[in-house]
Amino acid sequence: MITNTEVSRSGNQFPGKVTGYDHVVDTIHFHSDNGVILRLQVFRDSVLRFTYGTGGTMMPDFSYAVDEDTNRGYNKLEVEEHHSFYQITTSKVVCKINKSDLRSRIFDLNGKIICEDELGFHFEESYENGGEVVKMSKKAQPGESYYGLGDKPADNNMRAKRFELWGTDQYAFGKHTDPLYKNIPFYIGLQNKVAYGIFFDNTFRSFFDFAQERHHVTSFWAHGGNMDYYFIYGPQVESVVSAYTELTGKPEMPPLWALGYHQCKWSYYPESNVKEIAAKFRELQIPCDAIYLDIDYMDGFRCFTWDNEKFPNPTQMIADLKADGFKTIAIIDPGIKVDPEYSVYKEAMEKDYFCKRADGPFMKGKVWPGQCYFPDYTNPEVREWWAGLFKGLIADNKLSGIWNDMNEPAVMEVPNKTFPDDVRHDFDGHPCSHRKAHNIYGAQMARATYEGVKKYIYPKRPFVITRSAYSGTQRYTSSWFGDNVATWEHLSIANIQAQRMSLSGMGFAGSDIGGFAEQPTGELFARWIALGVFHPFCRVHSSGDHGDQEPWTFDENVTNITRKFVELRYKLLPYLYTMFWQYAEEGIPMLKSLFVYDQEDSQTHYRNDEFLFGDKILVCPVQEPNAKGRRMYIPRGEWYNYWTRKIVNGGREEWVDADIDEIPLFVKSGSIIPRYPVQQYVGEKNIEFLTLDTYFKLGSEKSIIYEDANDGYDYKKGRYSLRNLSFKGKEKEIVISQFKDGKFITEYETVRFNFIGLPFEIDFVEVDNVKMDLDELRYDIASQTMYVDKNFNELHIVGK
Known part of the structure; x- marks a missing residue:
């Protein structure tokens, strides 16, 4: 029999006795008799x-993912020694560490198990690469579900699946393609209606097995580095995501125009074509901001030229577009063309900013310009130089x-599609090979780009989009899901990816609407637009090889449907x-996937299609051709069909009609939804009044509305407007209370209440x-609307 202190047949080693x-202060070190430290x-x-740590040492403590400004501190911390374990108690959880082998068990304050090691930490010497393969296995509780890991295309619930994190350029990926472009080593476990999170902060190639190999075990491991992970207790899923996002960093507010509709193609040129596309949007009155x-x-293909x-x-073209309400965004890739006459190349060579191979030569690879060298964005000096180039x-x-692409990093015409493992990186003063830096290379490029855009666009807010990312990249940039395909399956994949990215702290994301590769039918494009306007990042993009993909390139019906849904987004x-x-x-x-919205309802745990857009609006795309509607699960509670205004009681599955110009869309009763007039671009019109769509409910509901100048940083100085609205409905009475916060004065003086379902x-x-x-x-009995001063404190409506 092999004991934990011995080497098993597979080469695994385990901690010894404590x-x-x-x-x-906040840190406890446990030492074992074979040199393993926890x-x-x-x-x-x-x-x-x-x-x-192994060998009696801890590796240097450094993380690109954890935000330096994250909140730290606790209300309670007690350490007690018992016969067979040590017990660490906070005001939220109890953690027990076994004296025999450092395995951990985490309980809530009522003694219910939340997360428990199976074999726990173990490791294996990596003869080929040096260092260790570090591993962690935990017990998978009966009925436990798993979610997260960023934009994986598989179903929301990851139980019985295995995934790899190694950023890879995956053109025309499919539902089972793995790995993809992004590396988000964070997942959520949900069992017995209690949620927790695990963030495995390790940038090496890593793997997650959610009870696939062994049905009662969930494990994660990496081909090097530390076994370094964070346990996050909920018990609500939303609380886990919020704590993880706090840990890895929250984004700045984007400029409002960045939330508008964007149009893209590979490629719009020459200048006359760009202006022609812009003019067509304005002619057809389809709102567009970028x-x-x-x-x-x-x-x-030389960057910055x-x-x-x-x-x-x-410069004149960009100014002309701006005068017509369009922002212009341009792509920048990491590959710098090897060209002695090219100023960016010459400067980087003079300053020794390009990545090198282990034995000294520069990392050379083919990308769009031909042979390229690649900046080492893990070097802070290089990041500062890169920022200055903007x-x-x-x-x-x-x-x-700025739009960052190909930053996995992608290299053409090589089997592994990227750098060889022996490429060297600075890693912010922790020199390493590409094995360690690969998964954060794109994230550090996006960071450097963000710093440059922010510096030169100030006092306005920066807008950056990236294809590759690691945990924490949400601090710098938005993202899209890469080179998808114009198929119905990819419409479904886009829906899942957007939900997973929001769940993984990177919510400002969306797909290439309509599909990047191949050509969608008009019906598919219409259905995709209907979904895409409910994703935080909303952009049509296509390769252009198979035909154009602007809203007017299908038929008049599709053009009208596109306008209808884009107008809805702007409202x-x-x-x-x-x-x-x-x-x-x-x-x-x-x-919010349905299990985030209502984790207590086990019916939500395996749903993929339905999601909450914010707190109040339920969306479910139609994902099959020739459909006149679909079956969907409506979560518990009372919901209004947005199109018919019919009330539906949830907690069950039912058929919902949705012809080609509709999408199943519901609003939670009691909600107050703010709405602007339709604009062709953000800032086109003065907002004369704010419409408040108010959905009647017997009972109470809270809503909030946040506004500021829509750009700039005055909001960080308190110049914002936050309305906390409380709705209380009785059979013949409504009370709407408002509590206002912030120093921003909105341009409108009145709000227009639009009552829906008033009984x-x-x-x-x-x-x-x-x-x-x-x-x-100005009460209108037909439309059930009235106008009230925006600064009201209480609106009391009494029926006859």
Whole structure:
């Protein structure tokens, strides 16, 4: 029989018996008799960090993912020694560490098991690469479900599946393709209606097995580095996501225009074509805020240059587009063309900023410009240099944003599609090979890009989009899901990916609407637009090889449907902006899978299609051709069909009609949904009044509305407007209370209440205890609307 202190046949080694511990402030070190050390840090009462060292040492403590400004601190921390274990108690959880082998068990304060080691930490010497393969296995409880890991295309619930994290350029990926572009080593476990999270902060190639190999075991491991993970206790799923987002960093508010509709193609050129596309949007009155320039705007694909034949005066073109309400965004890739006459190449060579192979030569690989060298974005000096390169594009040419692509990093015409393992990186003063830096290379490029855009676009807010990412990248950038395909399956995949990204702390994300590869039918494009307007990032993008994919390239019906849904998104911009503020302020996911919305209902645990857009709006895309509707699960509670205004009681599955120009869409009863007038672009119109769609309910419901200047940083100085609205409905009475916060003064002076489902005829109305004449409130009995001063404290409506 093999004991834990011996080497097993597979080469695994395990911690020995604990010989003692030391406790300093928030950190406890447990030492074992074979040199394994467990460092347990109490970050917060509900967040514990487990880091293991071998050979009697701990590796240097450094993380790109954990935000330096994350909140730390706890209300309670007690360490007790018992006969067979040590017990660490906070105000949220109890953790027991076995004296025999350092295995951990975590309980809630009522003694219910939340998360329990199976074999626990173990490791294996890596003869080929040096270092160790570090492993952790935990017991998979009966009925336990698992979610997260970023934009994996598989179903939401990961039970009985295995995944790999190794950023890979996966053109035309499918539902079972793995790995993909992003590396988000964070998952949520949900069992017995209690949720917890695990964030495995290790940038090496890593794997997660959710009870696939052994049905009662969940495990994760990496081909090097530390076994360094954070346990996050809920018990609510939303609380886990919020705590993880707090740990890895929350985003800034984007400019409001970034939440509008964006149009992209590989590629719009020359300048006349870009202007023609923009003019067509305005002619057809389809709202649009941004036009993208793909790689063909450059001189021979050299980054930070312009093709003077295609774009003879880019600054003037960008100014002309801006005058018509369009922001211009351009692509920048990491590959720098090997060209002694090219200024970016020459400067990087002079300053020794390119990645090198182990024996000294530069890392050379083929990308769009041909043979390229690649900056080492893990070097802070290189990041600062890279940020400075954006002066021309942002400060001089006046681009409004930058789009980072190919940053996995992708290399063409090589079997592994990326750098060899022996490429060396600075890793912020912790020199390493590409094995360690690969999964964060794209994230550090996006970070450097963000710093440059932010510097030169100030006092406005930066907008950056990236294809590759690691945990924490949400601090710098939005993202999209890469090179998808114009198929019905990919419409379904996009729906799942958007939910998973919100669940994984990177909510500002979306798919290439309509599909990047191949050509969608008009029906597929219409259904995809209907879904895409409910994703935080909303962009149509296509390869252009198979035909154009602008809204007017199908038929008049599809054009009209596109306009209808894009207009709906623009109406809902104050609601979406409020969602984003909750995400940026509290880490609350913008899209919520049904199990996030109601984890107590086991019927939600395996649902993929339905999701909550914010807190109040339920969406379910139609994902099959020739459909006139679909069956969907409506969560518990009372919901209004957005199109028919019919009330539905949830907690069951039912058929919902949705022809080609509709999407199953429901609003939670009692909700107050803010709405702007339709604009062709953000800022086109003055907002004369804010419409508040108010859905009647017998009972109470709370809603919030966040507004600021829509750009700039005054909101961080308190210049924002936050309305906390409380709805209380009775059979013949409504009371709506408002509590206001913030110093921002909105341009409108009134709000227009639009009552939906009002079950009585209004007798009289009091505003702040003053009885008002209905004519003075411009009450319209047919539309059930009235106008009230925006600064009201209480609106009291009494029926006859």
